[in-house]
Amino acid sequence: MRPSVSLVRSVQRVTRRSYSSEAVPERKVAVLGAAGGIGQPLSLLMKLNPLVSHLSLYDIAGTPGVAADVSHINTRSEVKGYAGEDQLAQALEGADVVIIPAGVPRKPGMTRDDLFNINAGIVKGLTAAIAKYCPNALINMISNPVNSTVPIAAEVLKKAGKYDDKRLFGVTTLDVVRAKTFYAGKANVNVAEVNVPVVGGHAGITILPLFSQATPTANLPHDVIKALTKRTQDGGTEVVEAKAGKGSATLSMAYAGALFADACLKGLNGVPDVVECSFVQSSVTELPFFASKVRLGRNGVEEVLGLGNLSDFEKEGLESLKPELKASIEKGIKFANQN
Ligand SMILES: NC(=O)c1ccc[n+]([C@@H]2O[C@H](COP(=O)([O-])OP(=O)(O)OC[C@H]3O[C@@H](n4cnc5c(N)ncnc54)[C@H](O)[C@@H]3O)[C@@H](O)[C@H]2O)c1
Numbered sequence: 001m002r003p004s005v006s007l008v009r010s011v012q013r014v015t016r017r018s019y020s021s022e023a024v025p026e027r028k029v030a031v032l033g034a035a036g037g038i039g040q041p042l043s044l045l046m047k048l049n050p051l052v053s054h055l056s057l058y059d060i061a062g063t064p065g066v067a068a069d070v071s072h073i074n075t076r077s078e079v080k081g082y083a084g085e086d087q088l089a090q091a092l093e094g095a096d097v098v099i100i101p102a103g104v105p106r107k108p109g110m111t112r113d114d115l116f117n118i119n120a121g122i123v124k125g126l127t128a129a130i131a132k133y134c135p136n137a138l139i140n141m142i143s144n145p146v147n148s149t150v151p152i153a154a155e156v157l158k159k160a161g162k163y164d165d166k167r168l169f170g171v172t173t174l175d176v177v178r179a180k181t182f183y184a185g186k187a188n189v190n191v192a193e194v195n196v197p198v199v200g201g202h203a204g205i206t207i208l209p210l211f212s213q214a215t216p217t218a219n220l221p222h223d224v225i226k227a228l229t230k231r232t233q234d235g236g237t238e239v240v241e242a243k244a245g246k247g248s249a250t251l252s253m254a255y256a257g258a259l260f261a262d263a264c265l266k267g268l269n270g271v272p273d274v275v276e277c278s279f280v281q282s283s284v285t286e287l288p289f290f291a292s293k294v295r296l297g298r299n300g301v302e303e304v305l306g307l308g309n310l311s312d313f314e315k316e317g318l319e320s321l322k323p324e325l326k327a328s329i330e331k332g333i334k335f336a337n338q339n
Pocket residue numbers: 032033034035036037038039058059060061101102103104105106115119122125126141142143144145146171172173174175202247248249250253
């Protein structure tokens with residue numbers, strides 16, 4: 001699997017460079033939903049990450065098998081599997097990073113918001129346990145609809161008196177991964193060198209790739225930029241339709257989730273200038289949560305970076321996404337406070 005091998009090599013290179021004179025710190029990573037379509041390949045990729053010393057794999061069922069399988073890989077981390085709510089406390093205790101891909105995925109014809117009724121309750125329960133057993137962990141929220149599940153988690157943590165806005169992240173890395181891939185194809189540049197910020201949220205038009213800031217620059221015509229924007233916004237649906245009822249993106253999401261968790265671990269370990277896009281508490285716009293570039297540090301979010309210069313097309317996109325994103329955020333907050 002080329003992406004995971006290159007991910008491991010790049011992580012190992014950075015690790016060697018950054019920790020040459022000191023030991024790599026111990027870090028526990030917990031994956032909640034580890035037996036699922038994302039959870040299994042994500043567990044594999046986290047097992048390949050040398051920054052992880054303890055890998056905790058939790059699901060309602062099926063995790064002993066996944067953990068036994070992954071544990072045979074000859075890398076640094078010690079792997080433990082936990083199944084069922086009785087074992088959730090143990091799974092979480094001492095975790096530095098908790099990655100949450102627990103919940104149902106879309107089928108063709110559904111929006112991410114159609115998952116709200118089931119996933120909101122799952123996320124609420126898991127976040128309440130995080131507040132109790134590992135309140136200092138960085139939370140990487142993958143479960144959809146991210147535009148609502150992140151606000152739900154924030155409210156649950158607030159109610160428990162454990163909310164720290166620097167430690168809660170909606171994972172939007174897959175949007176960045178897609179934007180990079182699609183841009184490289186059209187611009188005919190080396191995909192490994194491409195950077196494209198993606199801001200806003202993680203659903204349809206709330207996903208706003210900023211191709212005007214893409215590097216290497218390519219001066220693509222407006223109709224191509226429009227088509228690239230639409231393809232990035234519809235990337236999840238493209239996969240859902242191709243899988244024809246068998247779920248949504250799992251492998252590319254596992255890759256994206258592993259990249260983001262790796263960035264969080266590097267930040268925690270004091271590696272300088274770790275910047276990734278993420279959906280976080282924000283004052284970049286008037287909305288309380290917004291995805292933009294974030295500098296990661298020893299306490300999680302070190303700095304939420306601004307949007308930079310936008311093209312007229314992107315300015316329009318930004319105004320158009322706000323009502324939907326606002327409604328999704330409010331829906332999450334209302335759910336958390338009523339249930
Ligand atoms: N943020 C993103 O970019 C992104 C990308 C892809 C998918 N997703 C979302 O990720 C979620 C998972 O997708 P998937 O394809 O892995 O689904 P899946 O059904 O294959 O796996 C989900 C797993 O969650 C587990 N689960 C359910 N309730 C749980 C609970 N209370 N505690 C622990 N585990 C629980 C299930 O047992 C299952 O193993 C979906 O909501 C999907 O929409 C997000």
